[in-house]
Amino acid sequence: MIKIAFLQEGQGYYPRILWGDGPADALIFPAPVTVHYLNRGSKAMNYTKVSKRSDSEWAAEAEWEEAGCRFRVLDVWSADEGRAVLTRRFLAGKAEGECTPAEGVQLELRAEIPSDAGRTWRFAHPATHYSDPVPLSEIREAKVFMEDRLTYPAVIAFQPEEKRYFTLGRVSLPVFSEAPRRTAAKENFYLQKTEVGSIGYSGGRDEVVLRAFWPYFEGDRSVALNAGRVPVSAYYPLEGTPMEMELSYDFRFGHGDTFADAVYGAFKGYAELNPPQPAELPFSLEDSMEYRRVSLRRSYCELENGGAGFFFHFDPRHGYGSQPSGFGTSFNNIPHESYTRILEYGFTGRQLNTVYSLASSDGGEWIERGRKVVQFFVDRMPKPSGFLYSLYDIENDKPFASFGEEGAPKLHYISHGNIPGNYLRTMVEPAFDLLMCYQLYASLGSEQASWWETTRNFADFLLNVQNEDGSWYRAFEPDGTPLKNAEGFGNDEFSSKSASSIPILYLIAMGQQAGEAGRKYLEAARRAGDYVLETYVPLDHYLGGTLDNPNVIDKEAAQYTCAALYGMYKLTGEKRYLEGSVRAGKIFVTWNYVWNAPCLPGTDLHRADFKTVGNGGINSIWGGGVVDIYSLFHIEELDRVGEETGEDFFRRMAEWIAIGTQQVLSHPGDLMGFTDLGMQPEGFGVCNQGIDEGMIAKGDIWGTLGWIYSAGIYGLGKYLAARGR
The missing domain is CATH 2.70.98 (Beta-galactosidase; Chain A, domain 5)
Structure with missing residues (x-):
């Protein structure tokens, strides 16, 4: 006592x-x-x-x-x-x-x-x-x-x-x-x-x-x-x-x-x-997905060169085609005019994921429109090595590197150096989305062989560049040469390999799709799972998930680890992976608010009666002072781990995230000052960040970049499906 x-x-x-x-x-x-x-x-x-x-x-x-x-x-x-x-x-x-x-x-x-x-x-x-x-x-x-x-x-x-x-x-x-x-x-x-x-x-x-x-x-x-x-x-x-x-x-x-x-x-x-008090939404979670689809459909555009894409980077207060409102990363203000002329396929814009979402929910004309979007990617973005570009410059009609390319458009996830290449994450995400599109179209009787070939070649690229210890470095040149131990790519071997959890779920899916030929992908996933389980989980240290602040402890590194190790558990049935998933999940949940921080009167968030419960901090630079909805991508796994282990708080947190992240979403009862239905800011300012240098003030909103459509449709949809809704 x-x-x-x-x-x-x-x-x-x-x-x-x-x-x-x-x-x-x-x-x-x-x-x-x-x-x-x-x-x-x-x-x-x-x-x-x-x-x-x-x-x-x-x-x-x-x-x-x-x-x-x-x-x-x-x-x-x-x-x-x-x-x-x-x-x-x-x-x-x-x-x-x-x-x-x-x-x-x-x-x-x-x-x-x-x-x-x-x-x-x-x-x-x-x-x-x-x-x-x-x-x-x-x-x-x-x-x-x-x-x-x-x-x-x-x-x-x-x-x-x-x-x-x-x-x-x-x-x-x-x-x-x-x-x-x-x-x-x-x-x-x-x-x-x-x-x-x-x-x-x-x-x-x-x-x-x-x-x-x-x-x-x-x-x-x-x-x-x-x-x-x-x-x-x-x-x-x-x-x-x-x-x-x-x-x-x-x-x-x-x-x-x-x-x-x-x-x-x-x-x-x-x-x-102090039990969390989430927002009371004026619509259902299922309705929120449809509102987002309305806006997503209207962002679609076909190009003069025969391609197509979703132009989902814009300021919701000014509408489609506008420049996203400015923001900063690591105290670098990033030019944003280039966002209106690029197609982004990974990290903050998931072109192929939106195809999967609309083609699977809508069918009809979105089957053909989706095919155009995917084929444009397949025809232009791969290299013979299997390496994938994830950014396309429409004005110059060519793909460009995520970093190191002189004269290329500058996005917010900049890094230092003059060697062109791409991040592991921004290759894995479009490759995984491409696999899902291939599977969807094949199930509809329209198998696309070139799509399978492209994602398979990338999977083979991953195997070729996997380290002996099962890890991957965070970024690569087109020929597979790793970029490491330098600013933007990790300070040492430990941090340079910190994104090794990201390919695991993709490789599991590839292995299951490829049948007998997929054993090599499953083995690569196992080796990566073992590396993550033995290297980062025992230290409870998760960093390098986000690419705009690429070498700090962040939420996404923890949630990727939780989801990846749960995937390994489902694949193998081995409890050690489930235990690792739980341990990473214990850190992941703490990135999400369980109380409602006060808003300043007269600000955007105060007018919206914004509740912080269920919204997630981003990284250890801003802390919870800036929140977003990225946790949605992995609340399905968080909920499943909670059910599997009896960790009920995981399940309640998944529900709070599902609800809290639908705020400031324009809906039929209130367009929130935006130009169309289904629009939402990318982020929300909970306290001041760099206000004397024009960054984010308490009560601000900013954005939008297109990843929020994938989080709010695909991520939330996975969770609702797992809950039988």
Whole structure:
């Protein structure tokens, strides 16, 4: 049972939480009341009064004056099984004279975990920061993040050797925020009326420090303002006193065999504490797919050279043929005018996948139209080696490399270097879509031999470039030469091979389609599955899934691993693959919101009554501050793994994702300010990202790129079919 005690220091008191008998089995809260002022420095103090209400509950208070104001903190500390809770009332009122109107105040809470300098730690902020193991002595900077950047506002501190973890989480979730009060000077410390705080950790000489701020401090580095990552700090204005704010946090202690177990256990526990409240949609999930098909059909166009494609890159506020609204990746603003003249077949535009979706659902004229789209790809995009281009420049009537080609259109997934080539992922996706189209048309009595030959040649290319350990590098030249260990392709062998899960499901499907001749593809899939299972899963480390920020920890790497290993389990029946899928899934689910972060009044998302539950953060640069609907591609596998293993939270998360990702979709009752039915932004700004450099502000929408049609039709459709809907 957790025990709370108060220690006296001079004339004051501070709490200590005990959960065992050892010297490290404690959380210590020196100076439990720390206040920072915008213009007057800081003050740290102990409680002046404490009283024991019961064996498991204490009351404590502190009172002081500053800047013409009188402040009080009234705290209640309570203990429960596995957790302690702090409920804090903060009151500010006038003292002598008037409160300084330009003054602002910020509270900080620090919890110290005693630790030897050499003890190893690992930390997680859901959807933002998944650290490597690090000894206390090497923790160099504070990692503190705005609560709305996190899919649940909590930090998890894990001790791998002891297999135990500690958490600090917000219990009273923020629901309101106004915009920061900044001037033309672009201050990074400013006044702001907001309930949003921040949570994180830092290292001390003999302790790990869990930290909570209200309003938020984000540092030692923040992406909120600029590429320099200057920290930001908000202070609640003292105007209009008296004022009162209630805050509540809890501190949890648990055991987990792995980092994934610890992060998932804490995340799931907080979702149970504050049950997710997904959006209430004015239409069914099945209807949402049809709305998207309406728009997708209208993006179809036939070309003068006999080809055809879907021109699904546009700004939904301006309609078909417009330029997608600008955005940035890794603090690079990407020119977007080229999007109106290219056909994209992988990653952010899945031409062949849209053929599969429309031909299978609509039939009729979409069989022939789809054939034109696919044949255009087959006739122009393969190389004799089996290598595939995935981008086509209509203006110059030729394919072009995804990177390294001088004078080629520049897309958002740029990389450095001058060697032309393509990414593994942007070849696998069109090859897999081509296989599905081949299978669909064959089932309709219209087998296309050249389609099979093209996807088979690419599968053979994959076998030729597969490494002896079962992995693949992240990118290749047309002759199969790998591009690796360089900016954009991975810093070392570990990161350069981090996309090795991506071909697995495709090779399984190829092996099953090819019959006896497909054994080599199944064996290649097994070797890749074993490599992923033995290399990335034991470290709970998934990176390099996205191509616009290609060498960071991200959501898509985790979800691809979860899905690929589940595919291996279905193929082989071997439990080790299922266990690996579950372990990757435990990280994948934490990338998706289980609470509703507040929107700024007057923004696009506020007008749409946007709920963050079910939407996913993208990568560890932006964290959950930018969300999209990409999780839809693999919620079928997440749901199936949940059913297979009894992990019901996986299934509930799949449902929350299915619902939450249909928001801001134009429908018959509300076109959302867009020009047609079935349009949706590509992404949503949950908190500021690089706003001083014209990137994404809290409440923004942007896009659209065509991948969202595949996610919202194909990805969602797989899930609904698996659920018998």
